[in-house]
Amino acid sequence: MEIIISNSSGIPIYEQIIEQIKNKILSCQLKEDELLPSIRALARDLRCSVITTKKAYEELEKEGFVTMIPGKGVYVAKINRELALEEEKRKIEELMEKILFIAKNNSIERKELQDIWKILCEEDK
Numbered sequence: 001m002e003i004i005i006s007n008s009s010g011i012p013i014y015e016q017i018i019e020q021i022k023n024k025i026l027s028c029q030l031k032e033d034e035l036l037p038s039i040r041a042l043a044r045d046l047r048c049s050v051i052t053t054k055k056a057y058e059e060l061e062k063e064g065f066v067t068m069i070p071g072k073g074v075y076v077a078k079i080n081r082e083l084a085l086e087e088e089k090r091k092i093e094e095l096m097e098k099i100l101f102i103a104k105n106n107s108i109e110r111k112e113l114q115d116i117w118k119i120l121c122e123e124d125k
Helices: 013-026 039-046 050-062 081-105 110-123
Strands: 066-069 073-076
Touching: 013 039, 013 050, 013 081, 039 050, 050 066, 081 110
Parallel strands: none
Antiparallel strands: 066 073
């Protein structure tokens, strides 16, 4: 399982692990009941602390993305894709609210925001 960690991103390593594993599960790159690397193996591969990978896996379990079975390993859980997608949409809404706040405080008009969005969407193609 490939996970890329950036030490200069400002995002805690455990959060980077969580987001990348979630994305792999939601995009079906990781399948239900698939065995994930052990806490120690993942820490070794990513060259980070066992505490960091344990925290990431515990958070993923709390959110329903993985199941941790003592002595057996960490497995991709059966997830409700609709609920997971709703959670991702909620995150997008939060980010958009921040964008609107910044735009209003700087007198950036809706048309300018739309132009920025169009440019970003074109670059993504």
